[in-house]
Amino acid sequence: MADEEETPTPEPTPRLTPAPTWTPAIPETTPFTGLIAISALDNATNEDVVRVQIRLRDLDYFNFKPTGIYQSMTADAAKEFQQKHTMDDGTPMVADGTIGSQSMDILFRHNVSRADIAASIPIGESLQGEAERVGELVSWSEVKELLVPGTAYSVFDYNTGVTFSMYFVSGEQHAEMECTDAYNAETYRNAFGGEYNFSKRPVVVTIEGRDIAASLSGWPHGEDHYSGNDMDGHACLYFDGSLSHVGDLPDAEHMELVYTAAGRA
Numbered sequence: 001m002a003d004e005e006e007t008p009t010p011e012p013t014p015r016l017t018p019a020p021t022w023t024p025a026i027p028e029t030t031p032f033t034g035l036i037a038i039s040a041l042d043n044a045t046n047e048d049v050v051r052v053q054i055r056l057r058d059l060d061y062f063n064f065k066p067t068g069i070y071q072s073m074t075a076d077a078a079k080e081f082q083q084k085h086t087m088d089d090g091t092p093m094v095a096d097g098t099i100g101s102q103s104m105d106i107l108f109r110h111n112v113s114r115a116d117i118a119a120s121i122p123i124g125e126s127l128q129g130e131a132e133r134v135g136e137l138v139s140w141s142e143v144k145e146l147l148v149p150g151t152a153y154s155v156f157d158y159n160t161g162v163t164f165s166m167y168f169v170s171g172e173q174h175a176e177m178e179c180t181d182a183y184n185a186e187t188y189r190n191a192f193g194g195e196y197n198f199s200k201r202p203v204v205v206t207i208e209g210r211d212i213a214a215s216l217s218g219w220p221h222g223e224d225h226y227s228g229n230d231m232d233g234h235a236c237l238y239f240d241g242s243l244s245h246v247g248d249l250p251d252a253e254h255m256e257l258v259y260t261a262a263g264r265a
Contacts, residue, residue, distance in 0.1 A: 038098065038099050045069050049067075049068050049069065049070045050067075052107070053066035053077075055108060056074070056077045056078065056107075059081065059114045060115040060117075061077040061081045063196070064196075064232040064233070065220075065221060065222070065224065065232050067224055067232055069227065070099075071227075071228070071230070071232075072182075073230060074097075075097030078097045078098070078099055079096065080115060081107065082096070082097075082103060084116075087102065122192070122195045123193045123197065124157075124190075124191050124192045124218075125159055125160050126159055127158065128159075131158055131159075131263070132156075133158070133204050133211060134158075134211070134213065135204035135205070135212045136210060136211060136212050136213060137213050137259070138210070138239060139239070139240050139241045140174065140239040140241040140242040140243075143175070143212060143239045144175075146207050146208055147168045147175060148168065149168055149169060150167060150168070151167065152165045152166065152180050153168060153205055153206060155177075155188075155203050155204075155205050155214075155216065155237075156204040156205070156211075157191040158202035158203055158260065158261045159191075160191055162187055162190070163187075164179065164188045165179070166184070166188070166237075167180055167225075167226060169225050171237075173242060173243040174236055174237060174238045174239070174243065174244070175238075175242075176234040176237070177216070177234055177236075178220075178224075178225055178229060178231055178234050179231045180226070180229065181229050182229055182230040184229070185230040185231045186230070188218075189218075196218055196219055197218050197219060198218065198219050199218050200215055200216065200217050200253055200257055201215070201216055202214075202215055202261035203215065203237075203261060205237070213239070213240070213259070213262035213263075214238060214239050214258060214261060215237070215253075215254040215255070215258045215260075216235060216236075217236045217237075218235070219235065220232055220234060220235050221234070221235075238255070238257075238258060240255070240258050242258075
């Protein structure tokens with residue numbers, strides 16, 4: 001008897017997996033973390049501080065680089081903002097420089113008031129009479145070899161005769177400097193008219209016992225290396241032959257002031 005042919009087992013019918021349903025992400029409705037209050041006393045460091053600094057800067061109350069650290073300059077900007085605003089019930093805001101939930105709410109409203117435009121830009125005093133000190137005219141290529149990062153140098157303001165101390169941070173085309181502490185930053189600001197601004201001044205820098213002619217800017221910017229000195233960022237210091245960051249070109253105004261500090265104006 002012939003073997004019976006086996007009936008083949010049918011292949012299972014494939015089951016298609018349904019395509020996943022796309023669900024759009026729901027945007028975060030609360031832009032801040034669990035904020036209670038931030039102030040200069042806390043020296044707070046967090047994302048809320050960055051948001052506050054950026055918002056104050058957008059409204060022209062804060063004219064510095066956002067650092068995420070709530071220090072005196074941020075508190076001063078917050079006070080100025082608070083002085084121009086009232087609470088919803090019409091009472092004045094407490095202008096103490098502390099940002100709590102109510103200040104934060106008003107700060108980020110679309111109809112918030114901007115800072116007043118300054119009627120004039122502060123510029124430090126001009127030279128009266130003869131300068132007390134002049135410096136050598138030394139090329140930047142030589143000066144660069146003398147400067148040591150992290151070392152403090154005495155900076156003499158040619159016009160007023162005040163002296164303040166600044167750290168050399170770094171620099172390829174010119175020197176980048178930061179004030180050593182808040183006291184020296186205040187002296188630096190006063191030389192520029194009491195506020196950080198975009199003006200430039202002739203100075204004499206003492207390096208290894210030599211008085212060298214230079215020109216200093218009054219606007220801190222860029223990377224900040226020293227905290228607690230009331231100066232967010234560094235200031236540019238030019239010597240003879242220094243170049244700017246813009247296309248590695250010379251800065252004619254700085255160069256004129258370097259020659260002034262050397263007594264050759």
